[in-house]
Amino acid sequence: MKMMRAWIPSLSLASLKQPLQAAFLLPPAYYGTAVLLILASMFRPMLMSEAYFWVILRQAAPLGLVVLGQALVVRVRSIDLSVGGIVIGVNYIATSAYLSGFPDSVIIIACLALGILAGVVNGTLITRFRGSAVIVTMAMTIIFIGVVVAFSRYTPPGDVPELVRTIGSGRLHGIPIAALIWACAAIPLGLIMRQTVFGRYLDAAGANPTAAALSGIPYLKTMLITHIISGFCAALGGLLLAGFVGTGSTDTGIGQDLILNSIAAVILGGVTFGGGRGRVLGPVAGAFMLTFLLNFLTSFGFEASGKLMMQGGIIAMAAMVDALKNK
């Protein structure tokens, strides 16, 4: 509250006040990444090579795609916890025998259609029936996991189609295709948010839904569209993940991790429920930072317990920084 206002001037000279305040308002992912890179160059220089940079970028791409959708949804005061279920569903469709006779492109289209369909169902339940987004989308994940496990009975499905494997783990002139797809989704999305009417609607619906509705802005439709985009992004991220792993898996843990990490990256990216400063670059930096952090911790021999505690702590820290900013 008042604490922060009093704190900044007392710490700095008058001339330093403006830039410090501006830096304080940046998404936490920016300085988080900077700190991480400095720490890595001091303690783990091998993480700083160019080859490793591409590896991390490829690893971050599935999460990064999911985060793009999640950030949009969070901006209009909703949340999408179904991304985990969609990723698991896509993984199963891409690798099970049901579609193995079809060309690879048909399988990819089926996967993306699944994501869009889930987004439409989520959006409709949330905007038409006014169901709580937390519960509707979390229930969607449970349904996906239940159906996939019931069909597969924990026996791993087959291999990933060749085309999916290529986009998940292939390289073009040394640059991972997954990272290129991530960029191809992020850049247009950033332009749409900055330049189009839809972008204005997003800001208005997030800032004050009641005012947006009274001004005749179709904010329910805007929310529905963000959920559809989020479903699509999750399906695309799921395809990249399946292509990277190479074979189908029934490990439902990947989906759960993605839910948690996507929210963490959104918060790190400076996006808050209803707005925030990080548009697209913030969440992208958040996804990169989180992936780099997990690699960094692994290189120090952290196990699942330590990583989970670290993740929980970082989400809480980012949320606290954010809350203090808004006060």
Next chain:
Amino acid sequence: MKMNFLKLNSRSGLNPNTLAIPILLFVFLTFGAKNFASFENLTNLSGQIAALVIVSLGQMVVAISAGLDLSVGSVISLTTCIIATGGPLVLTLPLSMLLGAAVGFVNGWGVAVLGIHPIVMTLSTMTFVQGATYVWQTFPGGKVPAGLSAVAVGNFLGVPFPLIWIVICVALVAILLNKTRFGPHLFAVGNNTASARLNGVATYRVAVSAYVICSLLAVVAGVYLTARIASGDPNIGVSFGLDSITAIALGGTQLSGGIGGPASTVLGALSLGLISNGMNLIGVSPFLQSAAKGLLLIIAICAQRRKTVGL
């Protein structure tokens, strides 16, 4: 308004649906599934839902304050692991209570004082506590003090022990909501925090207390579960966060705050328990059971009328 015939105030969350669902399920299962109405199965049912009822009571307290607690599952897991270290209960019980209260305090402080969204705040503590639980124990196992199992399995003067746990917890929460000053203050905070504060309610204290009570009830549920399965399990709590939300939603508690009560929560948990129990008796695959529960959750939530859209 439509609730006048029950002589309960409209903020209790009880409505014809919450009463009808368990009654219809009960009738349906009595005729539809063999062995349902047997004494063994009903005792079994009370054993199955006791933990859920206790956690849901806590979740309800938080929901009335217009919050949500996803971290209850991790607190349950942590508690079972602490108790299953086999140390004397004089030490392990207060320790788990203390840790539970600390988790609740952090949740409440973040939500009420800092203004962090409950989902984000409790998601972070859920992750952190789950990690801490893995430090303690990675696989199910451990040793439970001999006396503890005796109070979770079996009967006392013909009454199943789980039922006694349920009755004690429900009574405590009912007294808290109806007979103390905290009760009305909690409803006031949930309905409109700003106006509650203007009317002299210590809103921070009430909201933080709600989260602490919720975590403490999760600890109680954890102790009960440890006694019932006679070992510790770092993953036993995972499903409880969501199940407790489903239970209170089925019972008619409004997640937007200000509406809910112990009776509706028991009915909601009972409905959920009857559905699981019934699907087991009829022979539905356990994996499809979770999908069916998800579907049910969506229906229960969409049947609630609310004004806000989104979270």
